[in-house]
Amino acid sequence: MDLFSNLSLGLATALSPSALFFCFAGVTLGTLIGVLPGIGAMAAIAMLLPLTYHVPPTEALIMLAGIYYGAQYGGSTASILLRLPGTAQAAVVTLDGYPMTQSGRAGVALFITTIASFVGSMIGVILLAGFAPVLAQVAGAFRAPEYFALMVLGLVAAAMLGQGTPLRGLIMVVAGLLLGTVGTDLQSGTFRFVFGEQMLTDGLGLVAVAMGLFGVSEVIANAARPPSERPDYRVNWRAMLPTRADWRRALPAMGRGSAVGAGFGTLPGTGSSIASFVSYAVEKRISRRPEEFGKGAIEGVTAPESANNAAAQTAFIPTLTLGVPGDAVLALMLGALILHGIIPGPGLIEQQPSLFWGLVVSFVIGNLMLVVLNLPLIGLWVSILRIPYRLLYPAVLIFICIGVYSVRNAVFDVWLVLVFGLVGYGMRLLRFEPAPLILGFILGPLMEQYLRRSMSIARGDPMVFLERPMSASFLAVAAGLALWIIVSGLRRHKGAGR
Amino acid sequence: MSEARLNPRAVAGGLLATALGVFAMWEGSGYAIGSIRRMGPGWFPLALGVLLVALGLALALWGLTRHAARAEPGPESESADWRALAAITAGLAAFAALIERAGLVPAVFALVALASLAAGPPRPLRVLALAAAISALSWAVFRLGLGLPLPAFAFWR
Amino acid sequence: MKKLIALTLAATLGSGAALADDWPSRTVTVTVGFGPGSTPDLMARLIAENLQERLGQPFVVDNRPGAGGNIALDAVAQADPDGYTLGVTIPGPLIVNPMRMELMYDPSTDIRPVTILGTQPSVLMVSTELGVSTLPELIALLQENPGEFNYSSIGVGSISHLAMEMIALESGTEIEHIPYTSSPEAVQAVVNGEVQMAAMPPLAVLPQAEEGNVVMIAQTAAERMPVVADVPTFAEEGLTGVQAEAWMALAATGGTPDAVIERLYAEVRAILDMPEVQERLAGWGMAPVGMPPAEFEARIAEETTRWQAVVDAAGLAR
Structure with a gap:
């Protein structure tokens, strides 16, 4: 197992003209898809799957993977500019990215997220190339109690996201967990909170919930606002380039975010969404200016963005080495392999070295292409904001509706986006923030599943969570974080009381 | 606002959260609760309901204190914009009702026309131009570009 | 209308x-x-x-x-x-x-x-930790320890769930059901020892069996299917009532x-x-x-x- 010869095999594969072409096609399509909130890589890959019949498997996978990580680059664009997150990761980026836009720094935010994405991806690729088998073993050793403890940690981190009292964050997390229980119970097959509606048997759709809570509520709040209240969006390099102070704050955040993301990414299932929430919480926790978070702190944009891109790359580790896909999109890619008669599993790297190493090298090439592709587009995206809002928001609503509809071709989901738009607007008036709710919503079903699975396997003994060292340490960290939230909350109280 | 004695938004929010918690407990207890070893489908919702009631009450009580009034100082007091709310609700509802029955173009026209009322009095010409432009754009992007199953016009069923 | x-x-x-004659015309x-x-x-x-x-x-x-x-x-x-x-x-x-x-x-x-x-058949695979390699050995182990072992499935009511219940029913034992959401996850649970067995589609089992991470015991088809030709059917091993095809x-x-x-x-x-x-x-x-x-x-x-x-x-x- 010589890394050098493996990489040269990968280079030979990934630099062939056809591989380069498919890589370029993939990342370009991924960028465009990512920018359209709600459409997501899933739709694009599903669309291209039949085409991959006629393409050799390595090239097919290079292209599909390009769409996957390309979409991560574009995914933050709509969240930063218009507060339209199509994924949980993008929901985190709205927290500080959208305030940056509101203060006229949209260009800077987009520029720095592109760099953050690149940094995160590269760190992820290095781990994938150098340590895939080791990391896969660690991930493979995770059992239900560890996953459960990890979710608890993620949820405590989510409660820190808001600006007001942590009580509000906790309420949102629990409300999100509750929304996550809607649908068919995995363990028993019982319908919960379905009320006879067949479309609810698979639960509420994330895209509809997120776009309603964030996007629609934002449109309602801003539709009638006079144009004078909006900043002037200039499109030139000076308005786009981060300042020296920005860099000084953003670069270390990228490093920390990448580390968090790369670690979580190797865990199939939830990796990248927890990663972006946790990395945001980390930044807020260690920052000397925690009060700036939620108002346009640049670390709040770069750390989660690096985290989710690093996770997108390391998510290939369990997918390719264990055959356990990290999420639905990666499962689809495994489907593409099966289509070609390649069976994913633990022997894949040895049996298909040119596929694996070609893919790894194509990630580097693809990410370089993405930077070159994305930087010039920033000007174009920012100039969208120059369109008067009264003309822009009807278009935003249409894009929301079509994006939501396209997830599973269901009108029901358009009604859902309307309901959650109203809920989101109500929450806004009462000063509840949607981001912790979104994480609760995503983790809810998983958390319940891991809790019940742990209990069934341990035959009802709750001590499993403390007997296993990894789960015990995650729970300890979560408890420490919770304590810190309470203490700093009380301290702020005193400050406010004086 | 220094004389504010309580934080009405926290009180209202806390009470709403409590209500949601009570609903979850009530509905959750209708499913099998099971035991700690074999948790039934009702266990988790019930537990969440209890948690939500506790947190909601805590927030509401906290909202009654002076601390709360100061900790979340009177915001740039965002009050509800009922006109925008109604217009956008109507627009989205029209889109949902029309997209499969009538097709993309009629749905876009209805949404744009109704939602535009949120920003001010109706301006038919501008709405028409905007709706035409957005129809063309979304048809090009989603139908032509991405091949989504969204015909421009559908037969009335 | x-x-x-x-x-x-x-x-x-x-x-x-x-x-009907000109079907399909659109x-x-x-x-x-x-x-x-x-x-x-x-x-x-x-x-x-x-x-x-x-x-x-x-x-x-x-x-x-x-x-x-x-x-x-x-x-x-x-x-x-x-x-x-x-x-x-x-x-x-x-x-x-x-x-x-x-x-x-x-x-x-x-x-x-x-x-x-x-x-496709389902293949009953077991964790290497069990130390059994044939169906009679496995059934003897299960009958000695009813309710002791767990199996994974890809969800309630799936073939992977019902096939295992069928095996438990036919052999007169009890095995604890632990549902997962997909076949890779359910197979991984057997590999890392979280559960001890599962009945899964051949494609999910084969790569792990080739690496020696799990042992294939029997297949649920009526006759041996070519994809897993060297794995016996349940009927061959004496459990005639077990037949489950996906x-x-x-x-x-x-x-x-x-x-x-x-x-x-x-x-x-x-x-x-x-x-x-x-x-x-x-x-x-x-x-x-x-x-x-x-x-x-x-x-x-x-x-x-x-x-x-x-x-x-x-x-x-x-």
Whole structure:
């Protein structure tokens, strides 16, 4: 197992003209898809799957993977500019990215997220190339109690996201967990909170919930606002380039975010969404200016963005080495392999070295292409904001509706986006923030599943969570974080009381 | 606002959260609760309901204190914009009702026309131009570009 | 309304057969209850592509994932019975789901089965930690320790769940069910020792068995399938009652004219006989079937009886 010869095999594969072409096609399509909130890589890959019949498997996978990580680059664009997150990761980026836009720094935010994405991806690729088998073993050793403890940690981190009292964050997390229980119970097959509606048997759709809570509520709040209240969006390099102070704050955040993301990414299932929430919480926790978070702190944009891109790359580790896909999109890619008669599993790297190493090298090439592709587009995206809002928001609503509809071709989901738009607007008036709710919503079903699975396997003994060292340490960290939230909350109280 | 004695938004929010918690407990207890070893489908919702009631009450009580009034100082007091709310609700509802029955173009026209009322009095010409432009754009992007199953016009069923 | 028009049209054309004779004269939709890239989806696309080539009309695959495939089959059930809406389905929505939940359709009247396209066995695999390599050894171990061991499945009511319950029922033991959400996860749980056994599709088991991470014990097909030719069947090992196949079938709306069904069946039969199609199916761990519609209906009746007993014994009936 010589890394050098493996990489040269990968280079030979990934630099062939056809591989380069498919890589370029993939990342370009991924960028465009990512920018359209709600459409997501899933739709694009599903669309291209039949085409991959006629393409050799390595090239097919290079292209599909390009769409996957390309979409991560574009995914933050709509969240930063218009507060339209199509994924949980993008929901985190709205927290500080959208305030940056509101203060006229949209260009800077987009520029720095592109760099953050690149940094995160590269760190992820290095781990994938150098340590895939080791990391896969660690991930493979995770059992239900560890996953459960990890979710608890993620949820405590989510409660820190808001600006007001942590009580509000906790309420949102629990409300999100509750929304996550809607649908068919995995363990028993019982319908919960379905009320006879067949479309609810698979639960509420994330895209509809997120776009309603964030996007629609934002449109309602801003539709009638006079144009004078909006900043002037200039499109030139000076308005786009981060300042020296920005860099000084953003670069270390990228490093920390990448580390968090790369670690979580190797865990199939939830990796990248927890990663972006946790990395945001980390930044807020260690920052000397925690009060700036939620108002346009640049670390709040770069750390989660690096985290989710690093996770997108390391998510290939369990997918390719264990055959356990990290999420639905990666499962689809495994489907593409099966289509070609390649069976994913633990022997894949040895049996298909040119596929694996070609893919790894194509990630580097693809990410370089993405930077070159994305930087010039920033000007174009920012100039969208120059369109008067009264003309822009009807278009935003249409894009929301079509994006939501396209997830599973269901009108029901358009009604859902309307309901959650109203809920989101109500929450806004009462000063509840949607981001912790979104994480609760995503983790809810998983958390319940891991809790019940742990209990069934341990035959009802709750001590499993403390007997296993990894789960015990995650729970300890979560408890420490919770304590810190309470203490700093009380301290702020005193400050406010004086 | 220094004389504010309580934080009405926290009180209202806390009470709403409590209500949601009570609903979850009530509905959750209708499913099998099971035991700690074999948790039934009702266990988790019930537990969440209890948690939500506790947190909601805590927030509401906290909202009654002076601390709360100061900790979340009177915001740039965002009050509800009922006109925008109604217009956008109507627009989205029209889109949902029309997209499969009538097709993309009629749905876009209805949404744009109704939602535009949120920003001010109706301006038919501008709405028409905007709706035409957005129809063309979304048809090009989603139908032509991405091949989504969204015909421009559908037969009335 | 559409039905009325169709009837009127049929009357003016002389007979219903006239309409059926020129089937297909426009786009045919093939619904699938699972997302793109899933095995049923791959199957639907393979069949649709070949039907399109042979019949000269577009056959469009429509993914309607949800409710274990019920939503997609419901779309077939509610469609006009003219053969322009077909569905590729797994056994669940046709046989098992109606026993477990209230459905919008009645498979016995609203659906007209065409044929089974392909089938795959489930392979019972166990963790290497158990130290058993044959079915009798395993059953002896289970009977000594009832309720002690766990098995993973890909969800309540899935073949992977019911097949294990069938094994427990037939061998008179108890095994604890731990549901997961997908076959990779369920297999991984056996590999890392979270559970001790599972009955999974060959494609999910083979790579792990090749690495020596799990031991294959028996397959649930009636006769050994080529993809796992060296694994004995349950009947060979002495458990005759265990038979569970995860097939994929083509179905049309209830009341679709015979002429359409016959035409469709003939074409599908010919497609399944094509060497390149068989090769493709083999790559997915499946074997082509293609029995005539009447035989398929009898098969559904037979499986319904078989699964009803398991569903009742496992306390899963609604």
